[in-house]
Amino acid sequence: MQNSDGYTFELDPTVTRTPVRYRNRFGIEIAGDLYTPKDATGTLPALAVSGPFGAVKEQSSGLYANEFARRGFIAVAFDPSFSGESGGEVRDVASPEIYTEDFSATVDFLGLQGNVDRDRIGVQAICGLSGMAITAATSDSRIKAVATASMYDMSRSVSRSYQDSYTPEQRHKVIEYYNQQRWADAENGTYARGPHEVAFDEDGNLISGDRVLPETLPNGADPVTSSFFDYYRTDRGYHPRAVNSTTAFTATTPASFFAFPLMANLAQIPPRPVLLAAGSEAHSRYYSEDIHGSSPENVELVIVPGADHVDLYDRKEMIPFDRFEKFFLDNLN
Known part of the structure; x- marks a missing residue:
């Protein structure tokens, strides 16, 4: 349910949320929310979080960022270019290249924060932005690990x-x-x-x-x-x-x-790891299974029993946050 503050979830009392703005390399202003553990000290691992395709940061990406901050990460949930509170004209046009760039721009922002260890930055994406997150990692070596939930390859789907x-x-x-x-x-x-x-x-x-x-x-x-x-x-x-x-x-x-296949350069991600979570009942499950099948030595597949595609947007009892946390702690080092 949308709260009076415009978010569809409750902010954890141990987490601080701060609106932030930064630009991608095309000069488009990205609107994000920075989630920080209140009692954290020193430099922390950080995550760029976005998705699903056609959603905004007040929905599931914010819920994920809030949960990761509760677990000790710094996280930014952001609106992709041309959508939500981010800049860019024409409104609500989607671009595989620019959406991919938005992840790297978020890495830029995170790496400039004094409390972020820039050698420990990963990406978490949901649904249709997952393909762009994986694609960002094929050309951005600063992304040390990628996790997705209910992954969609939008180029393939469209x-x-x-x-x-x-x-x-x-x-x-x-x-x-x-x-x-x-x-x-x-x-x-x-x-x-x-x-x-x-x-x-x-x-x-x-x-x-x-x-x-x-x-x-x-x-x-x-x-x-x-x-x-x-x-x-x-x-x-x-x-x-x-x-x-x-x-x-x-x-x-x-x-x-149609013109730009997102998964063309998967071979460039290793040795950096990928974790794909999909519901056992999800209509989109085959996207994660196909990526896992193409690189099983580098890609971990987690099937969530009884979950459909949308359950991994906000059903916290079904989202495998413990697996995500362990994955990032093991690999952001």
Whole structure:
């Protein structure tokens, strides 16, 4: 439930939360919340925290940062560029490159803090920002360890659909859809909203619209839609600045995700470690399993019994925080 302070969780009494601002290398101002243990002394390990795709720092990323600070880490939960309270125009456009850069910019910020050991900085990401976190580590050696929860590879999801189910014809239809929308946007001087993961109806027609989730949940909604709706559209996780709670990304957002595969350079992460946590019942579980399968000697996979995809957003009794804590303490050294 959203509190009077705008957050969907309670701040731990042992933690201090401070609003912060810093810029990425594109000059975009990133809005974040710095979570610090109140009684900590000396220099501490630190984490850059973000996700899910279409969420804001007042939701699950803040909950994670709050919990990590309670356990002795310094953590920043941040809004990606173009979203939430961060800067950037056009609003609510998503970019795999710039979102990846936002993690490195957060590492910049953390490493300049006097109470942070810049040789002990890691990344924790949730859902759709997990792919960008992993990608950031392929080119930013300052990131010493990466953990994810309910990991999504957004390039794969957007360009190939669920379980890589797009046919070649459907892929071309999606490409044609967003490029025709570019003509309309150019002519109108505006940026229409539309689905970042385009679906097709039973007759093979592309389904469009200006919302990620419906305003009300229809009877017979599929389990995945119902699960996301239960978080983003109810008191559980609703936030007025979150794209998923209120509207949709720009309709041309898929373009860059078709063009830039996020997982192209996984071989550059070792010897730095990765931990992937996924629910046993999560529709997204295969993303984590595939990454683990590609590099089992460097990637640890944790399957959470009974959890679905969204449970790892905020169900603290299901989120494997003990495993995350041990992973970071073992590897941020």
